[in-house]
Amino acid sequence: MRTAEIKRRYLAHFEAHGHAVVPSAPLPAVGDPNLLFVAAGMVQFVPYFLGQQTPPYATATSVQKCIRTPDIDEVGKTSRHGTFFQMNGNFSFGDYFKADAIPLAWELSTKPIDQGGFGLDPERIWATVYLDDDEAIDIWKRTGLPADRIVRRGRSDNFWSMGIPGPAGPCSELYYDRGPAYGAEGGPEVDEDRYLEFWNLVFMQYEIADVVSKEDFRIVGDLPARNIDTGMGLERMASLLQGVDNLYEIDEVRPILSRAAELTGKTYGVHSGPAAAQSHPDDVRLRVIADHVRTALMLIGDGVTPANEGRGYVLRRIMRRAIRAMRLLGWHGRALPELLPVARDCMAPSYPELAKEFDRIEQTAYGEEETFLGTLRAGTTILDTAIAETRAAGRSAITGEKAFQLHDTYGFPIDLTLEIADEQGLDVDADGFRALMAEQRARAKARKTGHADLSAYRTVLDAHGPTDWLAYETLETESRVLAVWGAGEIVTVALDRSPFYAESGGQDSDAGLLTGPNLRAEVIDVQRPIKNLIAHTVRILDGTIAVGDTVHAQVDPEWRTGARQAHSGTHVVHAALRQVLGPGALQSGSYNRPGYLRLDFAWRGGLSDATRSEVEEVANLAIRRDLPVGVRYLPLDQARAEGALALFGETYDETVRVVEIGGDWSRELCGGTHVDRSAQIGSLAITGEQSVGAGQRRIEAVTGIEAFRYLARERDLVGRLAAQLKARPEELPERVTALLARMKQVEREAGDLRDRILDLDVAEYTAGALDLGGITYVGVTTTGDGRKLAEKVRDRFGNRPAVIGVIAGSGAVVATTPAAAERGLSAADLVKQLLSGRGGGNDAFAQGKATGSPAELLTRLRDLVAAA
Template sequence: MLTAEIRRRFLDFFERNGHKILPSASLVYNDPTLLFVNAGMVPFKSYFVGAEPPPAPRVATCQKCVRTLDIDDVGKTTRHGTFFQMLGNFAFADYFKAGAIEFAWKLVTGPQSEGGFGFDPDKIWVTVLGPGYHPDYPEGDAEARELWRAVGIPDERIQGRSLKDNYWNMGVPGPGGPCSEIYVDRGPDFGADGGPVVDEDRFLEIWNLVFQQEDLSAVRAKDDFDIARQLPSQNIDTGAGLERIAYLLQGKDNMYEIDEIFPVIEKAAELAGKVYGENRDDDVRMRVVGDHIRSALMLMTDGVAPGNEARGYVLRRLLRRSIRSMRLLGVESKVLPALLPVSRDLMSASYPEILKEWDRVSANAYAEEDAFRRTLAAGTQIFEAAASQAKGAGASVLSGERAFQLHDTYGFPIDLTLEMASEQGLDVDRDGFKRLMQEQKDRAKADARAKKGGAVDTAAFTDVRRAGESRFVGYSDLSAEGRVLGIVSGGRLVDAAHPGEIVEIVLDATPFYAESGGQDADSGILTANGVQLDVLDVQKPVDGLISHKVLVGEGEVRPGDTLLASVDPVARRHGAASHSATHIVHAVLRKILGPTAVQAGSYNKPGYLRFDFNANAGLSKGMREELEGLSNEAIDAGYDVTDTQMSLADAKALGAMAMFGEKYPDVVRVVEMGGPFSRELCGGTHVTNTAQIGMLTLLGESSIGSGVRRVEALTGKDAFAHLAKERALVATLADLLKAQPEQLEDRVGRMVAQLKAAEKEVADLRAKELLGNAAALAASAETVGSYRLVARQLSGVGGNDLRTLGIDLRERLGSDASVVALVGGTDDKPVVTVVTNDAARAAGAKAGVLVGVAAEKLGGRGGGKDDIAQGGGSNGAGAADAFAAVRAALAG
């Protein structure tokens, strides 16, 4: 049974049983505690904690997920994958344990001819919470055990397990409850008998049913928590692993051989001239390729671009591990153009958006492969320098610190370091490397826990949300009365706010726009008789609430009081103008660059905007001028700006642009400017006509990561002020140069040419002076091992002059094995040049390696050919250490 068919059967089954089918949320989900959606329940967290009402009492999804904590196990086990799909059915105050168990049993064991999965009922085992693991459950989950008996599972195939296995919570105070897991017996070929408690390879978990019924007041560990009370309503949260079900129903031994992954492995084997199944190490590498190519494809489809931080770093690592695995399989040529389209064709049946985004995705991926190939070339030089230094010091082991630096700083894979070290007769301190890697992981986990801990701070707002919600009236009104629903201070609800305090006020109605969608929050005041609060910030701490961070200036405020909320009209007008200008910039960029110029982020505030977009190359001067010109044409055209409420499906059919990672309701707001000119899903505030923007001035365009560019611009009076300042500068220059403004370009051009000529003349004189001293420098050569070495610091001398002098010195030193090492530049920006002659190179001295050794002591990097190489750094005081390192390398 194909994976797509399993997915369809699951959703059809629950749709027939009264569930609303929801699409998968983007992997880039709007949750500050997560890099990616890592479980099927993530999009429903706000419903489970009561922060907002669910879209229906019963829903079902097939959710895209990514987990990378166990990335090093990918390919080695039967079930570790970075991208996976989680089937789930959810009930909010609707059916509970009996319904969830009955649904799962019918689907899992139902005949395939009737839409079920067709698993043999005699092969099904289940686990429930066992007795004695928590004081509130002295008998364990006896109710779940009885319900499984009722559907036909004998008691010997129902096993009790601990809280770690069969109790679910979010890791923070909130909802929790026992869970029950469904396992399939794969048979004696896969392990020992005795159920999941004996062998979880033979007995494979395919589904987990979570029974949310308790409110936890404290969570110290997965198996250490306090239950405060029963939840007012019971919920069902289930998760079934689509890939696991697929490889069982397809008769495979592991998830890598299912229909959505294995063709990529076959292509990898073809490129490498290998046969899958003949060599375990090769098989692991091919499985890594199959898994990572699919994961990278899905992440890029959802808007992630390769980068050095957060999500971009994870994607970069997936792509580079794939390329590196193919290299270990013997493929040195480019591989992504052959592999990625295979995964595209496999996954687009379930996710047609892959085809829509393919041009952008493939361009980013192929550019990343080109960049990594350059990294491998540069990293090889860094490694050779490190190896040379280690051997020069008489060491036989490359330090864990150096291996970690190669991995973490230069993106050089550890397995490549191990391979190349072996070729050089060196071992690698693997324990030291693993220790540093673990420290990095621990820091990442601690950071994640810190972010997750932030969720505790929303508990007070969740309590407020249960009592009501905030209604935003700011599209039509800039002032409105609102009743205080709650006051939060230090993460806790308080009964009053007093003068001088900074607190957060939640109103039941407000005209203040809360920061979201890249738009800055409104500013203004909250007032009442004898009360004035200055609004410092406005946020949405939980869905459905708008919180005003205020400084209490006068009076006292209590829950239930009525306040007049007044938005600063000038700031709102200018902020709306910048937001509308952002939409115009987006539309114009897509006109210039095509549909691949998708928004990757934005920020706007009164008078200023920045807009990030996907592109693999910067904008030319002509493109920047076109962007600014067409944007101002759209402003001058006076397009009406309208907003319309419509269904999400209708909005997409209309062609409205949506942001990756944003969560949209069934009914959305579509903002249009000039009809089809700009049409986006947007909840922000806007002008009513583009002419109200006034004007737009482009400040610049730059790269902010691989495949992502950023433009910045000013709008309205800020744009005018910027141009006025530039006009004043032009007038000053014209006055200084005694020229008309239109003559400045020619006049300055001539001056620059004259300056360059003068600089060249000075450089020539300096070079002659240096060469005049060359004889004395050559005479000062010292003997190091079997080499003659000239090592000298020449402060103030630039790189070109060092190179010229180094070549001259090499000739003067004759046919003996000779090396020249020169450091010039300045204290904060030193440069280094290393030159070798034929005899030195024949003896093993390579300039490219030696310059790396020297540049490291200068706080920088270097590289080049075997005969001449250059580098630089940031610490000129390290020159003596640099020369010492070169001497040590030569002596070795």
């Protein structure tokens, strides 16, 4: 039974029992600061379990995409660890509990396949329960499971939580006996390879806190209602129903592994039995490749892009581990173009959007591989040297300084340094590396902010509450000074209310003034160093500022106008890119200030002049249409459902600000300031387009009066060129093309003339050759190309033994004919003797830096030839 069919049957079973079918949440966890990725099927339902929100349904079912990375280094070493997996779940929010959850799981597991079930043999199913959960034991017995196949287990096995504060509860797990070929008899406590866990029923009734470990936590109390959270591992069930040993052999994974084996010439699985640890290096690497390529596909599909921190770093790490594993297996070509399409074909039956968006996915993936291969070449050479030096010094660990240099200078990630060092039997001073990284971050933070430390900000926030931030409503406020940090001309100020936009979402901060009876200060930067507090960096122009002062805060209206034009222009360019290039051209970053914008987007290869012009035209047509620009505040799920574009990797609140231009023509989550109608942008001119990384392009543009000035400069330049060339503006391309062609012709003619002159010189030098005991010698000086002259003179002597020496400026060149080499005369040896060991080359040609008199050098070379 294919994995997609298992998924379909699961959802159909619970939908038939009244459960609402809920789509999988995206892999990037939203709204939970403790999680990078969704790691369990119940994550999107946590607010319902905690009673923080009212669920729109009493019961639900889903198949949730999940990522778990804490044990990423164990992936491939066993047949059970994987980073990406799918969790089938059914949930009750205060509706049913154990008495219904247990029979529902039993029914689907044992119901015959031709009746829509999974057809597992009930005689081979075991259950575990929490130590004192007599209720669950009684229900299992009534369901039909005999007492001798029900096992009591402790907290580490049968008490479930996410590993962080939140909902939790005792659980009951289902295991399937795969038979004596997989291990010893006796149930899950004896052998969890033979007895494979496939379903976990969590009876969620507590809230926990102070989580130290799986067994060390504090139960805060009961949840508002008793809930059910069950999880059936989709990959586990697929391995059972497809009759394979593990998750690497199911239909969604094995084709990737097989393709990797085919490319590298390896044979998978010949080194270990079905129930063994399977730790042969070749098998481990093939499993790493299969798991990581599939995981990368799913992450990029959900909008994650490679980066140096957060979710993007996890993606970058797993991609690089897969690419390096292929190289260690002997494949030195591009790996992902061979493997990612296989993963797409495996996963598309369950997730058809992967096929629709594969252009975008492959651009991101292939660009990252291209970048990493360059990093790998440079960094591995340096690391190999470091390993050799470490061993030569008798040390067992690479220094933190060397690991930091590899990371900081060569972009070589620390996890790869650790991995390669481990393969070589060495440690790495990870503590020293982390200390150097912390110092670097501290310096960068100090350079960037120039603000007080965070504790000082928190003190103000705790004492006075959040800044009354009015940037959307007004350009000026009467404000009270709450705190002043620093002394001298430039200080940082906190106000009780502020009209200034704080730098965020790619938009630069506002400029303006703070004024009072004894104050005139220029606002030069505005930041939000901690949530809900605005910090203003100001330059004191006149007077003083002190806590308790009342000041007039005034945003520069021209600055704000330009900023609004640029930020709305960014949205317009983004929409135009997607209209021209397709939905794969997703924004990955932006920056805008008054009159200027830049937008980074996912794309491989530069844009042609025609494409760039088309994007610019689409943007300006939208501006000319005077589209309405509106702002709505919506629940995050509703905003996504309506197609609002979010910057992946960003964390958003449950209620988000949606900026729309022309309704659904452009709809994005955004906290910036914008024009009221698109025509207020004025005009937009694209000024540049370039690469800023693997699979990433950047467009720069100007808006409003800056666009006018840019076009005016272009017009002036064209006018001056036209005047100089005595041509109309429209004739300039043809005239410049003709001029370039003429320049090339002149250069060719000049080159021909130089060659003719050189031929005359060669004839003269050849005629003046010396015979030194049967070896012809020519020594000359020149101000031209010494190498070319030496080669031309040498060619004149054909099969005769000859040595030619040329001093050209500060360089010495020696050339020999093959016949001279047969007589034992090597150009490389002669150069080294001539230049006291410096210089290099081969028997036929060598050169080096000359010092001393040209005449003396040529005389010495003549003597060396004569003595040979």
